[in-house]
Amino acid sequence: MATIDDVAKLAGVSIATVSRVFNNSPWVSEKTREKVLKAAEELGYKPSMPARSLAMKKTNTIGLIVPDISNPYYAEVVRGIEDVCNIYKYNIILCNADNKREKEFQYIDMLKNRWVDGVIFHCDYFSEEHYEVFKNSNLKVVLAGRTTKFDVPYVGIDNFKAAYDAVNYLISLGHKRIGIIHGPLDDMKETIDSVDRLKGYKQALIDNGLTIYEELIKEANFKYKGGYKAAMEMLKGEITPTAIFAISDIMAMGAINAVFDKGLSCPEDVSVIGFDNIDLSEATRPALTTVSQPMYEIGAIAARMLIKIINGEEINNSQIILKHKLVLRNSVVPLRS
Amino acid sequence: MATIDDVAKLAGVSIATVSRVFNNSPWVSEKTREKVLKAAEELGYKPSMPARSLAMKKTNTIGLIVPDISNPYYAEVVRGIEDVCNIYKYNIILCNADNKREKEFQYIDMLKNRWVDGVIFHCDYFSEEHYEVFKNSNLKVVLAGRTTKFDVPYVGIDNFKAAYDAVNYLISLGHKRIGIIHGPLDDMKETIDSVDRLKGYKQALIDNGLTIYEELIKEANFKYKGGYKAAMEMLKGEITPTAIFAISDIMAMGAINAVFDKGLSCPEDVSVIGFDNIDLSEATRPALTTVSQPMYEIGAIAARMLIKIINGEEINNSQIILKHKLVLRNSVVPLRS
DNA sequence: GTGAAAGCGCTAACAA
């Protein structure tokens, strides 16, 4: 590997000049610039990032902590992040933390030791402990897909409102017995997707003067099988739903198949609405009606925000709520009278 | 940020000693080790990776180039990679190259400048140019999900055999008019998934004395809609298939829905078999019969191999073919007589 | 066992 010294020697200049050339400093004559570039070319020289990082205390690297990259939702968010980082010449260190606190803190520690310029953090719940850890670490951070009461930049959606809208839509179609399949609630803390969406669900029922049936509220694990099982239990109960709101598309797919396996049809007997609008939600039959989350944008905007923060640019609003959207397909129909 | 100097001063030792402690050198007395550790603790000191990288010419970082992380197949492979890297204390720099040569070479260049210890490369076709670039770069590399004739380590599957098995299975069930939906062929170069699988398809037909109908061979883009369109065309043709082999699950899902939309039923009228066995292939109705690729293992084994290479360990076989497997679900049935 | 000092490859004053 050729170093800056080699280039300097070959070009007959000092290393400072070589450095200037590679940092596009205007104070180099065109002649020497060419000389240097030619020498560099000849030696196949490119500046060493580790050396540069050490000298500048800047790594052009962003840490990215997500629960699980093999989940299509996170994969899409990450894609958005990577795309804008690529534009701004940042690279990404990917970390799967599985929502485990211990792994998260381990990764945060590691990223700090690596002097990353900032981190984008995606977790199920941003706790006080997280807040403290980040504050003490001096790491610049922005949350993706998560809101918080703490003074930390984030890009998320209004989960309460999104769920409210979904359920309200079902109600407007005449549905009265509406089930929900949510995820783990973790002590009903705020800003957890499941909690806020469950609240939205309940509020929509209340605002429309409908009964809240505890039998129609089921918890699952955000997986296909979990959604299937939860829906099946619901369908076997005393009070059966005419519509089910699953708070992730994957669970909604499970719910649809549970409806089928119960010998019923979807949407005729039971409507099902999902959440996320992952790529494959148009591939199910019936195609899934769902609440669309702008996953790619969440990632892209979070990345852009972080880069601005890193560059010390002014940010007018560092807590951004993106809009959700109802995507109407075929898994929901008006209640048969 | 506390540095090694701060710790040395506070502990009343030299920086060399501090360094020894943090590198678990046996040549430090228990007493001083404790003193140093205590001082470090007090200052919240952790060694700086960039500095260490520069001094040791080792970054504990692996570059990872994939076509597109938002594709469930790659996401799963990456998950496998990340899990074993985590075990061995390596971190991953993620790069999405979209199978674009220019982006790939750009990323390779960047990774080299970053002094990554190695790279795992996943592309649709490993060309001579790739080979040269990697050779000249001195980067250690292993290919994931791809084989090659070049002398480069890889972990892949036998695509020819896998396709052959799938089609053979269909034939054993009595099917004679079997369609295939493949991806871009890129001049029929070898080791491209689509090419090898298409060859396997043809060979299975030939070996069983069946006719190869050009009308039943369609190209698509590996997406849901592409699979849908291709199947639809096939179904509208003169010679209609009784079974379709789509070389990715996502395209298979499109094919199934095309069958439905054509007013036919799957599997009764048309059987469909996919490829990959992504998570959601069990969620379709009918659940997808498919050729399972060990995606997670491809990633995990590639990562382990790369780390061994980095450590200069002996490797008995650096070109590994993993086994595929037919996963029988409900989208394929014997031909109705 | 421990410390002094010379790098690792680069940037950034400060001079010239």
Place this chain on the structure above:
DNA sequence: TTGTTAGCGCTTTCAC
């Protein structure tokens, strides 16, 4: 415009 030089924070001989 260009060169000199002192770091950046750490590892690693080589003495002691």
